[in-house]
Amino acid sequence: MATQPPLRVVQWATGAVGRYSLRSLITRPEFELAGVLVYDPDKAGQDAGTLVGLPGTGVACTDDVDRILALDADCVLHMPLPAAFFGERSATDDVETICALLASGKNVITTTGFVYPACHGRGLVDRLEDACRRGGSSLHGTGINPGFVSDLLPLALSGLSSRIDHIYVRESSDFRGHPSRQIVVDLYGFTRSAKDYAVAVRPFRALQRSLFAESVQLVAGHLGVTLDEVEESDEFELATEEFEIAAGPVRAGTVCASRWTFSGLVRGRPFMTVECVYKADSTRVSRWSAPGFTVHIEGVPQMTLAVEEMSHGLAGAAAHAVNAVAAVCAAPPGIRTVLDLPLTTGRGTVRLA
Numbered sequence: 440m441a442t443q444p445p446l447r448v449v450q451w452a453t454g455a456v457g458r459y460s461l462r463s464l465i466t467r468p469e470f471e472l473a474g475v476l477v478y479d480p481d482k483a484g485q486d487a488g489t490l491v492g493l494p495g496t497g498v499a500c501t502d503d504v505d506r507i508l509a510l511d512a513d514c515v516l517h518m519p520l521p522a523a524f525f526g527e528r529s530a531t532d533d534v535e536t537i538c539a540l541l542a543s544g545k546n547v548i549t550t551t552g553f554v555y556p557a558c559h560g561r562g563l564v565d566r567l568e569d570a571c572r573r574g575g576s577s578l579h580g581t582g583i584n585p586g587f588v589s590d591l592l593p594l595a596l597s598g599l600s601s602r603i604d605h606i607y608v609r610e611s612s613d614f615r616g617h618p619s620r621q622i623v624v625d626l627y628g629f630t631r632s633a634k635d636y637a638v639a640v641r642p643f644r645a646l647q648r649s650l651f652a653e654s655v656q657l658v659a660g661h662l663g664v665t666l667d668e669v670e671e672s673d674e675f676e677l678a679t680e681e682f683e684i685a686a687g688p689v690r691a692g693t694v695c696a697s698r699w700t701f702s703g704l705v706r707g708r709p710f711m712t713v714e715c716v717y718k719a720d721s722t723r724v725s726r727w728s729a730p731g732f733t734v735h736i737e738g739v740p741q742m743t744l745a746v747e748e749m750s751h752g753l754a755g756a757a758a759h760a761v762n763a764v765a766a767v768c769a770a771p772p773g774i775r776t777v778l779d780l781p782l783t784t785g786r787g788t789v790r791l792a
Contacts, residue, residue, distance in 0.1 A: 446768055447473040447512045449545070452519035453482065453490060453500070455619050456550060456583075459757035460516050462491050469787055470764070473512040475500040478519065504536075508543045513768050515540050516760055517549035520626070534566065537578065541570035546577045546767050548760045552649060553580030554590060556774055558656035559649075564774065571772045579767045579775045581760045582654065588732045589654035589713050591777045592744065594661055602739040606658065606711040609733040612752055615684045615720035623686035628675070629694050629719045630687060636675060636694045644673065647699055647715070655703040655711050661778060664710055666703040673699040682723050695719040698727050759783065 448470050450461045464470045465488055475487045477500045488496040501507065507515075517537065533551050540547050556563050556578075567578055582589065593606050614623050623629050626643055628636040652669040659666050678695035681688060689695050696718045702709040718724045732746040749755055766780045777783075 443469075445469055445471040446514060446764055447471045447510075448764060449474045449476065449507055449510060449512045449515040450487070451476045451507070451515050451517045451540075453477050454518065454520065455617065455622060455753050456757045457516075457518040458491050459751075459754045460518060460761055461487060462493065463758065463761045464516070465491070465493055465496055467761075467787055470761075472496055472498050474498060474507050474510045476504065476507045477502055504539075508539060510545075512545050514546040514548060514764050516764070517547050517551065518757070518760070519551065520621070534563065538566060538570035541567070541576045541578060542573045544574040544576055546579075546764075546770075548579045548581060548763055548767055550581055550583050550756060550760060552653060553578060553774075554582050554650075554653040555657035555660070555776055556580075556653075557660070558653050567774055571774065575772050577767050577770045577772055577775045579763060579770075579780065580653075581756070581763060583650070583756050587759065587777065587783075588734065588746075589651065590657045592734050593658050593711070593736070594778070596734060596736055596742055596744060597658075597662060599740065599742060600736060600738050603662070603736060605709060605737040607714070607733075607735040607737070608712070609714040609716070609728055611716040611718070611721075611728045611730045611732070613718050613721040613730045614686070615718075615722070617753070618685045620686045623684070623719070627697065627717055629684075629696075629717075630689050631694050632692070633675070633677065633694065640673075640697075644671070647671070647673075648701070651699075651701040651713050651715070655701060655713060657776060657778075658711055659703050664703075664705060666705060666710065667707075668704050670702045670704055671699070673697060676724060676726050678719075678723070680723070682720060684719050689719050689723075696724045696726065758785070758788070762786070762788070 448464050464472050482500050483502045485500050486495045487498045488494050589608050617623050628640045648671045675694045676696040678689050678691050681690045699715040701713045703711045716727045721730050734744045736742045763783045
């Protein structure tokens, strides 16, 4: 029986999530690494394998976007920090980049949102769909860390319901082993004073609202619910003592945890609530929930599903995207949400002793 040729995939960005993804592309035989886009000039020219501690691949990393656009590739795994986080870049930069990739004939799987572009209006949908038509390509947003908890799992559980009163999702993450100061300090605001945090977190607040509103709107739309608004609130906790995490020291009196809630409201009542807890070190912060994921559906019947531990949330986020490559490449052109694709599984990842 003839075997399928490997899918040629580009890794776009090699940060904390992108490095996990790149290792999979190099080590799994169903993929062929077509190229690697990096933002750090010091990484440009390095062999992709060397960059992640693997043998050389013969593929050199590049910071030249035009070279990536010109490549012959089936798919791009797009995993930068969202442009909305950077003051010198606007939120539309991600859209422009993704549209250029799609129009060049490459399918795109991104972790920068785009889980449910329809919630941002017809203008964005038309722009993305036009790029897909021109390139004969598809776009799929997987979400982050690890994505499906806020949309696919609630929808899967809803199939057991005869009545739904409220959907509650909680994600709690521990950042003690996360090495990136850009993520832990600059993005999440840990180790900052309360005053500095209030200023620094503004771009992150907009990003969070955009990301989680997509998940809430996706669930609501599929269940036939029209939301009036998605309400957001957040608060933080200050460290009572100094301690060390992988990204550096957390001093007493600085931010060490935050809690965010996003509620999809109908006539002032919550239809779905997503609670996100982030801790610099969960062993040092007792307030709020322990690390893990919970989905609770209040109704008939009552249901609670808990994932008590995920040892490497970033690895899960990367794998979720990598494991979707084959389905996205096989899908018809256009925006493809989790509801448009077959179930993403770990096919090809089983390693028996």
